Amino acid sequence: MTENVLVPSAVVPTVPDLFFGFAKIAISGFGGVLPWARRIIVQQRRWMSADEFNDLFAICQFLPGPNIVNFSLIYGSRVGGVAGATAAVLGLVGPPTVLMIVLGTLYSRYGALPQARGALTGLAAAAAGLLIATAVSMAETLPRRGLGAILIAAAALVGVGPLQWPLLAVLVVLVPISIARAWRMA
Amino acid sequence: MKDTGGTLLTLALQFSLLSFLAIGGAITALPEMHRQAVDVYQWMTSTQFAQLVAIAQSAPGPNVLIVTLIGQQVAGIPGALIATICMCGPACAVAFYIVRGFHHFRESKWAIAVQAGLVPVSVGLVGATAFIVARSADQGLGTLAITAGTFALAYWTRISPLWALAGASALGLAGML
Numbered sequence: 001m002t003e004n005v006l007v008p009s010a011v012v013p014t015v016p017d018l019f020f021g022f023a024k025i026a027i028s029g030f031g032g033v034l035p036w037a038r039r040i041i042v043q044q045r046r047w048m049s050a051d052e053f054n055d056l057f058a059i060c061q062f063l064p065g066p067n068i069v070n071f072s073l074i075y076g077s078r079v080g081g082v083a084g085a086t087a088a089v090l091g092l093v094g095p096p097t098v099l100m101i102v103l104g105t106l107y108s109r110y111g112a113l114p115q116a117r118g119a120l121t122g123l124a125a126a127a128a129g130l131l132i133a134t135a136v137s138m139a140e141t142l143p144r145r146g147l148g149a150i151l152i153a154a155a156a157l158v159g160v161g162p163l164q165w166p167l168l169a170v171l172v173v174l175v176p177i178s179i180a181r182a183w184r185m186a
Numbered sequence: 187m188k189d190t191g192g193t194l195l196t197l198a199l200q201f202s203l204l205s206f207l208a209i210g211g212a213i214t215a216l217p218e219m220h221r222q223a224v225d226v227y228q229w230m231t232s233t234q235f236a237q238l239v240a241i242a243q244s245a246p247g248p249n250v251l252i253v254t255l256i257g258q259q260v261a262g263i264p265g266a267l268i269a270t271i272c273m274c275g276p277a278c279a280v281a282f283y284i285v286r287g288f289h290h291f292r293e294s295k296w297a298i299a300v301q302a303g304l305v306p307v308s309v310g311l312v313g314a315t316a317f318i319v320a321r322s323a324d325q326g327l328g329t330l331a332i333t334a335g336t337f338a339l340a341y342w343t344r345i346s347p348l349w350a351l352a353g354a355s356a357l358g359l360a361g362m363l
Contacts, residue, residue, distance in 0.1 A: 027246045062301045064206040065277025066250035073278050074285050096247025101266050104258035120237040122358025124323035126351045127240035129336025131316035138309045149306040156310025160217045161317035167207050167218035179303030186299045
């Protein structure tokens with residue numbers, strides 16, 4: 001608790017608060033949990049200010065691993081040590097993992113039935129549309145980052161998509177180039 | 187499943203490694219998961235992979251839990267748990283130690299450069315994810331129309347995309363695709 005670097009006016013959650021708060025974020029989070037994390041942590045529970053939230057999330061975005069899981073781990077540990085980190089991560093990942101196992105079992109058992117196959121065909125086509133929309137929205141920030149950024153994004157898309165090169169190989173080449181470019185522009 | 191132990195070990199190794207490569211979110215690692223699950227280990231078809239992605243997208247929870255579904259298809263509940271723990275655990279532990287003591291990351295020049303440098307790469311990877319799922323999911327005019335319609339709804343309106351997912355499944359259920 002002495003490591004608490006959050007502003008003093010913020011509400012400091014207890015360990016059970018962390019578990020139930022992150023569980024609520026997880027099960028509210030249809031199509032991505034980030035908007036719900038912001039709504040619940042900043043607006044409803046006032047655990048952090050909007051700036052603190054953005055700052056911590058920005059760190060998590062360029063650390064290895066799933067962003068929001070990193071977020072829960074780091075935030076939980078800052079306010080509640082090991083117990084806090086465990087509670088936050090289990091709250092975020094536990095309930096939806098159980099749900100996924102149930103859905104996965106249903107899929108293995110009934111996914112090949114004609115009606116289910118039809119529904120899944122439709123679902124997958126819609127999911128593809130959502131992913132394209134996400135990609136296009138993200139790509140909108142590229143032009144103001146310069147031609148180099150557009151070329152790097154295009155190389156990642158073509159290499160990992162149509163050409164099916166291993167991700168590691170593509171990252172080893174593109175990430176240093178892209179960071180060096182950003183360093184010169186910073 | 188003749189060699190469950192070996193399969194679990196493969197899942198553990200692949201997802202532990204992949205957790206470090208998922209820059210800018212788990213969604214950027216989907217093409218690599220597809221390559222491993224469909225091409226390298228032949229655990230499932232490309233169509234099945236796209237359907238699992240669709241199920242994960244329709245359900246609440248962090249995007250990373252697509253790995254739970256993949257693990258479950260490959261090796262049942264132990265596979266699901268191992269895939270989930272390995273995709274979250276090792277990289278998060280590293281992230282945790284990197285962050286300790288750094289509370290004002292955003293101000294240092296290298297942090298800004300790393301962050302800005304990763305953006306174009308993750309944009310391209312999300313594009314690759316969309317490409318791979320669309321290629322497996324769109325097998326005819328009906329599915330192409332659904333993909334285009336869902337894109338339009340999600341990109342140009344504020345209507346919840348859950349309606350598109352529900353509507354598309356209903357059309358499929360009615361045998362119209």
